Amino acid sequence: MTEKAEQETDRASKTLSRRNFIKGVITSGVAVSSAGYLFRTSSLLHGQPLPDQQSTAGVGERLITLNVNGQQRRVDAMKQETLASTLRYKLGLTGTKLGCDRAECGSCTVLLDDIPHFSCSVLTHNVRGRKILTIEGLAGADGTLHPVQQGVIDEQGFQCAFCMSGFIMTAVGYLKTNPNPTRQQLAHGLSGCLCRCQDYDKILTAMMRGAENLRGAKLG
Numbered sequence: 001m002t003e004k005a006e007q008e009t010d011r012a013s014k015t016l017s018r019r020n021f022i023k024g025v026i027t028s029g030v031a032v033s034s035a036g037y038l039f040r041t042s043s044l045l046h047g048q049p050l051p052d053q054q055s056t057a058g059v060g061e062r063l064i065t066l067n068v069n070g071q072q073r074r075v076d077a078m079k080q081e082t083l084a085s086t087l088r089y090k091l092g093l094t095g096t097k098l099g100c101d102r103a104e105c106g107s108c109t110v111l112l113d114d115i116p117h118f119s120c121s122v123l124t125h126n127v128r129g130r131k132i133l134t135i136e137g138l139a140g141a142d143g144t145l146h147p148v149q150q151g152v153i154d155e156q157g158f159q160c161a162f163c164m165s166g167f168i169m170t171a172v173g174y175l176k177t178n179p180n181p182t183r184q185q186l187a188h189g190l191s192g193c194l195c196r197c198q199d200y201d202k203i204l205t206a207m208m209r210g211a212e213n214l215r216g217a218k219l220g
């Protein structure tokens with residue numbers, strides 16, 4: 001055989017074996033198995049859970065009970081899930097807003113045992129056994145608005161109102177510690193909340209009215 005003929009034969013056999021390999025992969029899933037094996041080896045080396053273990057491990061631990069607005073709510077929450085996500089996307093409590101999702105705007109504020117917290121920066125698993133109060137739990141059972149909510153109605157305090165539930169929850173928490181604040185003190189108490197419409201003066205007036213309503217409700 002000439003040298004050229006030998007090269008042609010060699011190329012043809014390589015093409016054939018490559019074609020056979022691809023055909024084999026499609027019909028038998030060899031490559032997938034190999035990848036799985038490689039992943040398995042690497043996982044074992046690094047002490048990480050295997051894919052099938054990840055999908056089943058800890059499912060029992062993910063089913064937790066939360067005390068939300070006075071009710072025991074059973075929920076499937078991942079370990080790394082934030083309270084804001086659980087409230088909004090698992091429990092349907094969309095009154096809690098997500099603005100920055102990084103503890104900067106206060107839109108996601110809820111009360112944990114009466115203290116305002118940014119729910120975007122709290123892990124759901126860490127609030128088991130705590131009393132969670134969201135904007136949906138503020139009004140009375142008969143639908144009567146909370147005095148701070150009524151203050152917003154009285155003063156027409158917000159423009160688009162995206163930030164409203166965060167301001168209200170923060171004010172409700174703050175007023176538990178200082179029920180009769182000066183305007184300046186309440187402004188300081190609300191300083192963790194941002195309003196994109198920059199309607200601060202009107203919001204503060206509404207919150208002051210809310211504080212007044214709250215004091216009146218307690219006297220009455």
Ligand code: FES
Binds near residue numbers: 105120
């Ligand atoms: S969304 Fe939580 S602080 Fe902004």
Ligand code: FES
Binds near residue numbers: 161194197198
């Ligand atoms: S009223 Fe629009 S963000 Fe505050």
